[in-house]
Amino acid sequence: MHTTMDIKDIIKPENKVYSKTPVLLDNVMHYCPGCSHGTAHKLVAEVIEEMGIQENTIGVSPVGCSVFAYNYVDIDWQQAAHGRAPALATATKRLYPDKYVFTYQGDGDLASIGTAEIMHACNRGENIVVIFINNAIYGMTGGQMAPTTLMGMKTATSPYGRREDLHGKPLRITDLISQLEGTCYVTRQSVQNAAGARKTKRAIRKGFENSAKKKGTSFIEIVSSCNSGWKMSPVKANEWMVENMFPSYPLGDLKDI
Amino acid sequence: MALRGAIVVDTEKCKGCSVCVVNCPTNTIALSKEVNSKGYNYAYMASPENCTGCTNCATVCPDTCITVYRVKV
Ligand SMILES: Cc1ncc(C[n+]2csc(CCOP(=O)(O)OP(=O)(O)O)c2C)c(N)n1
Ligand code: SF4
Ligand code: SF4
Numbered sequence: 001m002h003t004t005m006d007i008k009d010i011i012k013p014e015n016k017v018y019s020k021t022p023v024l025l026d027n028v029m030h031y032c033p034g035c036s037h038g039t040a041h042k043l044v045a046e047v048i049e050e051m052g053i054q055e056n057t058i059g060v061s062p063v064g065c066s067v068f069a070y071n072y073v074d075i076d077w078q079q080a081a082h083g084r085a086p087a088l089a090t091a092t093k094r095l096y097p098d099k100y101v102f103t104y105q106g107d108g109d110l111a112s113i114g115t116a117e118i119m120h121a122c123n124r125g126e127n128i129v130v131i132f133i134n135n136a137i138y139g140m141t142g143g144q145m146a147p148t149t150l151m152g153m154k155t156a157t158s159p160y161g162r163r164e165d166l167h168g169k170p171l172r173i174t175d176l177i178s179q180l181e182g183t184c185y186v187t188r189q190s191v192q193n194a195a196g197a198r199k200t201k202r203a204i205r206k207g208f209e210n211s212a213k214k215k216g217t218s219f220i221e222i223v224s225s226c227n228s229g230w231k232m233s234p235v236k237a238n239e240w241m242v243e244n245m246f247p248s249y250p251l252g253d254l255k256d257i
Numbered sequence: 258m259a260l261r262g263a264i265v266v267d268t269e270k271c272k273g274c275s276v277c278v279v280n281c282p283t284n285t286i287a288l289s290k291e292v293n294s295k296g297y298n299y300a301y302m303a304s305p306e307n308c309t310g311c312t313n314c315a316t317v318c319p320d321t322c323i324t325v326y327r328v329k330v
Contacts, residue, residue, distance in 0.1 A: 007305055010263040010326045017262075018312040018325035029320055033297070034274030038319025193280055194313035234274040 021049040025074050030065075034234020036224030037066050039191040040133060043201045044104070045073045051208060057100040058092055060085040062114075064106035065139045065226075083114020086121035089128045100208050102129035107148040108138040111173040118177070125182025125216035129207035132174065132219065135226035136245060143229035147171035150248055155229070170248055174221045178254035184215040186255040190223045190246075192238040215257075223249045261330050262310020266300050267322040273297035277314035277323060283307040286314060 023045035031037050048054050054075055061069040063082035070077035080088045085103035093101040110118050110132050118130065137155055138144040145155040145162060148170050152161040162170075178186040185207060189200040200222055207218030223245050227237035264286070271293065277300050278286045287303035300322070302308060310327025 005261055005328075005330060007263050007302075010261055010310075010328050011265060012326065015326040015328050016324065017310055017327045018315040018323070020321045020324070024321055028270055031319065033272035033319075034276050035319055038321070039317060042319070042321050191317070192276070194311075194316040197316045234276055235279050238276070238279075 021046045023049045023054055023074050025072055027071050029072055030068060032226075032228045032234075034225075034227050034237070035065070036135065036191055036222065036226075037133060039197060040104075040131065040200070040222050040224070041066075041069060041072050043191065043197060043204055044102075044131065047201060047205045047208060048073070048075060051205065053100050053208065056098070057102070058096065060089045060092070060101070060103045062103070062105040062109040063140075064109050066104055066106060066133065067140070069104050083109050083112070084117055085109070085114065086117040086126070086128070086130065090121050090124070090126045093126055093128050097127075100129070100211055101127075102131060102207070104131045105133070106139065107132070107134045107136065107146045107173075108144075111147045111171050115173070118173070119180070121182075122177050122217045122219060123180045123182045125184075127211045127214050128217055129204070129211055130217065130219045131204065132221045133224045134174075134221055134245075134249060135224040135229070136170075137226050137229040139226040139229045143226070143231075147173070148249075150244055153244075172249065174219065174249075174254060177219050183217045183219055183255060184210050184257050185218040185220075185253075187219070187253045188221040188223060188249055188251050190241070190251060192225065192241060196251075221249070223251065258329055260309045260327055262308040262325060262327045263305060264302055264308060264314060264326070265324045267324075268293050268299040268301075269295075270320050270322040271297060271299035272320055273299055274319065275300075276317050276319065280313045280317045282311065282313060283309055
């Protein structure tokens, strides 16, 4: 075995197999340590690099922790009012039909205040991609209950846990969206491990390819963790997510036509 | 033939979240006892001889702090 090989002989440009895509800017992300948003941003940026569409992609950032997505991914961006990203993306795509247009939205943004906009954009089959970060909580504002919060889950506004009689059951909005005829691809993925991140990246790429083929709306949910909102360490939050979120939000394709 | 790898961590960017540590299949990575200028215990190759350059750590790092190198030996 060559275990004694010097590290210096390995760390050479010609041996490089992974480095930061140039589509990601050098700015240090404002996200909490271990937040899924960072990984999701990176995957979007890597797909944009691989497809060579940096000059032709317009993102719409939401209100929520990812409002500043435009500081990290080096493409053109707009920033929408809370929940309105699909409306802005609709207008943008119609004005610039040759551009790749996507929204990037949290569950508070997409499944609460923006429910009408996402439903109708998907129903109209706008040729856009939707990246939906479901961390079951309002991260930015300090961990309030979201429509996607799990039963029994404690948040700032459900301190004794979510109750069906008071709050209703978690909204599986991705399932509803898969029923809409305007959507061509609806999938639920995650990024807490390498296999999941690679699958999510393939899903994002497929979404952009569907846009080019004018197939309709591609909707990619990423089941995510908000370790600060959940009051756990990043690693514990990911474990909790696998154990508790996945049964309610099972991974896989809901629709692929 | 075997694969030997190595990682370089941008220690100033690293937030010490440990997501890379638990995703490394060869137990190469640990958090340093030293901290960076923001006070985070950054990731480093604690057992460099284990690394195969699989890129799992870099793929999951939310802050994209890891560059990976690999050689066939
Ligand atoms: C019209 C309006 N209502 C409410 C708010 C307050 N607000 C800011 S972010 C947010 C929720 C964000 O949660 P989510 O979409 O889940 O994103 P996360 O921060 O978890 O990524 C709310 C309610 C706002 N900025 N604008
Ligand atoms: S509050 Fe939650 S969603 Fe926001 S950056 Fe922190 S971990 Fe991420
Ligand atoms: S995943 Fe990235 S930020 Fe987290 S400890 Fe590892 S190198 Fe640091």
